[in-house]
Amino acid sequence: MTIPVGTDLVFREVVRERSGEDIHKCFYCQKCTVGCPTAYMMDYTPAQLLRLIQLGQKDKVLGSSAIWMCIGCEICGTRCPNQIRLAPVMDTLRQISLEQSYQPEPAVYALHRSFLDNIKLWGRVHELTMLMEYKIRCLLMRYSLFFQGLFSDLKLGGALMLRGKITLLPERIKRLKEIQNLYEKTGPSGNQEER
Amino acid sequence: MKYSYFPGCTAKTTSAEFGISSEAVCAALNIELLELEDWNCCGASSAHSLNHELSLSLPGRNVALAQEAGLDIVTPCPACYQNSLSADEALREDAEWRREMESLLDFRYTGKARPRHLLDVIAHDLSIDAIRAKVVKPLTGLKVACYYGCVLVRPPEKTGWDDAEYPMTMDRLMEALGAEPVDWSHKVDCCGASMALSNSDVVANLSGQIVDGAIEAGADCVVVACGMCHVNLDTRQAPSPGKPQMPILYFTELMALAFGLPEVEKLFGKHIVDPRPLLRAQKLIS
Numbered sequence: 442m443t444i445p446v447g448t449d450l451v452f453r454e455v456v457r458e459r460s461g462e463d464i465h466k467c468f469y470c471q472k473c474t475v476g477c478p479t480a481y482m483m484d485y486t487p488a489q490l491l492r493l494i495q496l497g498q499k500d501k502v503l504g505s506s507a508i509w510m511c512i513g514c515e516i517c518g519t520r521c522p523n524q525i526r527l528a529p530v531m532d533t534l535r536q537i538s539l540e541q542s543y544q545p546e547p548a549v550y551a552l553h554r555s556f557l558d559n560i561k562l563w564g565r566v567h568e569l570t571m572l573m574e575y576k577i578r579c580l581l582m583r584y585s586l587f588f589q590g591l592f593s594d595l596k597l598g599g600a601l602m603l604r605g606k607i608t609l610l611p612e613r614i615k616r617l618k619e620i621q622n623l624y625e626k627t628g629p630s631g632n633q634e635e636r
Numbered sequence: 637m638k639y640s641y642f643p644g645c646t647a648k649t650t651s652a653e654f655g656i657s658s659e660a661v662c663a664a665l666n667i668e669l670l671e672l673e674d675w676n677c678c679g680a681s682s683a684h685s686l687n688h689e690l691s692l693s694l695p696g697r698n699v700a701l702a703q704e705a706g707l708d709i710v711t712p713c714p715a716c717y718q719n720s721l722s723a724d725e726a727l728r729e730d731a732e733w734r735r736e737m738e739s740l741l742d743f744r745y746t747g748k749a750r751p752r753h754l755l756d757v758i759a760h761d762l763s764i765d766a767i768r769a770k771v772v773k774p775l776t777g778l779k780v781a782c783y784y785g786c787v788l789v790r791p792p793e794k795t796g797w798d799d800a801e802y803p804m805t806m807d808r809l810m811e812a813l814g815a816e817p818v819d820w821s822h823k824v825d826c827c828g829a830s831m832a833l834s835n836s837d838v839v840a841n842l843s844g845q846i847v848d849g850a851i852e853a854g855a856d857c858v859v860v861a862c863g864m865c866h867v868n869l870d871t872r873q874a875p876s877p878g879k880p881q882m883p884i885l886y887f888t889e890l891m892a893l894a895f896g897l898p899e900v901e902k903l904f905g906k907h908i909v910d911p912r913p914l915l916r917a918q919k920l921i922s
Contacts, residue, residue, distance in 0.1 A: 459688075478825065478826045478828070478842050479831075479838060482835070482838060510835075512681070512786075512826060512828065512829050512830060512831055513681055513684070513685075513786075513787070513829075514786035514787070514790070514826035514829070515786060515787060515790035515791045516786070516790065516824075516826065518790070518791050519790045519791055519792060519800050519801075526791060528791075532684050532685060532688065532691075533688070535685050535686065536686065536687065536688060539686065546834075548833075548834035548835065549685075549831075549834045549835070551834070552682070552830065552833050552834040553681070553682035553685050553686050554682075554686070556680060556682035557679070557682050557683060557686065557687075557690070560676070560677045560679065560683075560694065564674075564676045564677065565645045565675075565676060565677045566645040566677045566680070568649060568650065572833070575833065590833075590836050593836070594833070594836075597871055600871075600908060601650065601871075604905070604906045604907075604908075605652065605906065606649055606650045606651075606652060606906060607649060607650065608649055612648070614674050614675075614676055615674045616674055619697060619741060620676055620694070620697070622740060623690065623693045623694060623697065623740070624690065626689070626693070626736075626740060627687055627689035627690040627693055628689070
C-alpha cells in the first residue's frame with residue numbers, strides 16, 4: 442500500500458485528542474453537511490473535512506476557509522448518528538491552524554481578535570471600541586475589507602446608537618487584573634502575535 | 637426564589653430591552669436576581685474559536701464568583717449560558733484544571749451553582765398556573781412564531797432541553813399568556829450569529845429565511861430568547877414593497893406586556909422594526 446504525499450497520520454490523532462471527539466467514527470452519512478447553515482459558503486463541506494482529517498490531509502484542512510465559516514450552531518453534532526460534535530472539532534482546527542501559522546479567513550479572524558482584545562481592555566465587551574479595532578484590523582489586512590459593508594454598518598450603528606443600544610463610553614470592571622491574569626495564563630494562542 | 641444573576645454584556649447594550657424586561661418580569665414573579673459582583677464577558681464565540689483555555693477561564697471566573705452563594709446562575713443570553721455550562725463542566729470534571737483555576741482566582745468550587753437560561757428558570761421552576769395567574773392583559777389573537785435559535789437548545793446532552801429539534805417550552809409559555817403559537821419549521825435554525833459583522837450577507841440570508849418562514853406560517857411576530865438572534869432578525873429585514881416587516885419581540889417583553897408592567901411600553905421604541913402598530917392593532921397598547 443502506498444501512502445499519498447502530504448499525509449500526516451499524527452494530525453488526526455492530535456485533532457481527536459484535543460477536541461475530545463472520536464472523528465474516526467464518521468461513516469460519511471453527511472447529515473452534518475445537510476443541516477449546516479453555512480455549508481454553502483465552505484470550500485470543503487463539514488463531512489468532507491472530517492474525511493480529510495481521517496486521511497491525514499493536514500494542509501488541506503488547516504488551510505481551508507471552511508474551518509472559519511463554522512458558526513458553532515451545533516446542528517451537526519445534534520444530528521450525527523455517531524455523536525461526533527463538529528463544533529469543538531472546528532474550534533480545535535482553528536486553534537491549530539493559528540499555532541502553525543496557516544492563513545485564517547481575514548474578516549472572521551479580525552472580528553474574533555478584536556473581540557478578545559476588547560475583553561482584555563475592559564473586562565466586558567464595549568461594542569464601539571471593539572468595532573473600531575475591527576475596522577482598523579480590516580484596513581490593515583485587506584484594503585477592500587474595510588469598505589465591505591462600511592456604509593450599511595455605519596447606518597445600522599447609527600440607528601442602534603440613537604436607540605441607546607451602542608454606548609459611547611465603556612464600562613470597566615473593577616478587578617480587571619484578574620482578567621489579564623487569565624489571558625497571561627492561557628498563553629500564546631490567546632495573545633497570538635500580530636499577523 | 638433566589639438566583640445569582642449574570643446579565644451578560646448585551647443585556648446592558650444591544651439587547652437592553654431584554655435585560656430590562658427580564659428584570660421586571662422576574663420581580664413580578666418574585667424571582668430575586670442577585671447580580672454577580674464584577675462579572676465579566678464570557679468570551680462569546682471568539683474565545684472558543686481562538687483559544688480553548690481562555691474560553692473556559694473567562695466564563696470560569698463568573699462561575700467562580702457564584703460559588704460562595706451556591707445559587708443557580710441565571711442568564712438571559714444563550715451564548716453566556718452555553719459558555720458558562722462548558723466552564724462549569726471543566727471545573728467539575730477536570731481536577732487539575734480546577735486546582736489551577738481555584739488558586740488563580742482564589743475560590744473554592746462547590747458545584748452548587750448551575751448555569752441556567754432564564755427561559756428554563758421561568759418555564760420550569762414556576763408552575764404554568766403561577767404565570768397564568770399574573771396575566772392581566774391576555775395576548776388573545778396574537779399569533780407568535782417561537783424562535784429558539786441554536787445554542788439555547790444545543791447540544792442536547794449539555795442543555796437538556798425538552799426537544800432539540802422541535803422544542804415547545806416557549807410555545808407553552810406563550811399559550812399561558814393567551815397568545816397563539818404557530819407551527820413552523822425554523823424554530824432551531826441558526827440566525828448567523830457572530831457572522832453579523834464579518835460576513836453580513838450570510839446573516840442576511842439565514843435571518844431572512846427565518847423571517848420568511850414566520851411570515852409563511854401566518855405569524856404576527858417572532859418571539860426570541862437571545863440578544864444576538866434579536867439583533868440579526870430585527871436589523872436585517874430589507875424593506876421591500878408588498879412584504880410586511882416582521883416585529884421581533886423578546887419573550888420577556890410579551891410577558892411584561894401581559895402582566896401589565898408599565899415599563900415595557902418604552903422598550904418598544906428601541907426596536908428597529910417597530911412592534912407598536914401591531915400591538916395597537918391587537919389592542920394591547922394604546
